[in-house]
Amino acid sequence: MTRLSxxxxxxxxxxxxxxxxxxxxxxxxxxxxQATAVxxxxxxxxxxxxxxxxxxxxxxxxxxxxxxxxxxxxxxxGAADLPLTEDPKVGRIVIMKGNDERIGMIGLLSYDKPxxxxxxxxxxxxxxxxxxxxxxxxxxxxxxxxxxxIDVRFHRTxxxxxxxxxxxxxxxxxxxxxxxxxxxxxxxxxxxxxx
Numbered sequence: 001m002t003r004l005s006x007x008x009x010x011x012x013x014x015x016x017x018x019x020x021x022x023x024x025x026x027x028x029x030x031x032x033x034q035a036t037a038v039x040x041x042x043x044x045x046x047x048x049x050x051x052x053x054x055x056x057x058x059x060x061x062x063x064x065x066x067x068x069x070x071x072x073x074x075x076x077x078g079a080a081d082l083p084l085t086e087d088p089k090v091g092r093i094v095i096m097k098g099n100d101e102r103i104g105m106i107g108l109l110s111y112d113k114p115x116x117x118x119x120x121x122x123x124x125x126x127x128x129x130x131x132x133x134x135x136x137x138x139x140x141x142x143x144x145x146x147x148x149x150i151d152v153r154f155h156r157t158x159x160x161x162x163x164x165x166x167x168x169x170x171x172x173x174x175x176x177x178x179x180x181x182x183x184x185x186x187x188x189x190x191x192x193x194x195x
Contacts, residue, residue: 133186136191
């Protein structure tokens with residue numbers, strides 16, 4: 001074998017080793033990303049009882065309930081960690097869960113004495129900085145009926161939808177949009193049964 005051939009083989013080997021290292025690093029990042037899960041979304045609420053009633057009508061159940069005040073050993077729940085609009089003396093968090101013990105929970109966090117001011121300017125619409133929470137239910141008509149029993153504002157009542165999935169297939173079902181007691185838009189969907 002000539003010196004040029006050996007040099008080319010050495011160069012190819014170096015490229016293969018570099019590509020292997022890059023592939024291993026990409027696989028490691030991919031594995032780390034796959035391990036990421038959204039466990040809970042915490043909502044700051046004005047009226048905790050009203051918010052609990054709303055989310056229970058969507059089918060969530062109370063999983064955790066804790067309260068503290070300024071005399072508690074650790075102070076008011078989260079008050080030292082969060083950029084709150086007031087300096088509350090009382091805090092309470094209730095975590096609502098669906099049918100999974102580890103993911104998809106909603107925390108309802110309330111402060112009092114004084115209550116927090118709303119950071120939202122327009123409670124009649126949504127815009128930048130707002131969130132839309134999407135929830136899936138087994139029976140959208142029953143959920144709709146339960147929500148009609150309390151004072152909630154619907155953006156859209158149940159209707160049929162079809163969406164295109166990233167893999168080129170379609171998904172269909174029913175969905176509706178309703179505002180929670182603090183004006184957050186909630187999308188509620190019931191997918192059609194798989195055939």
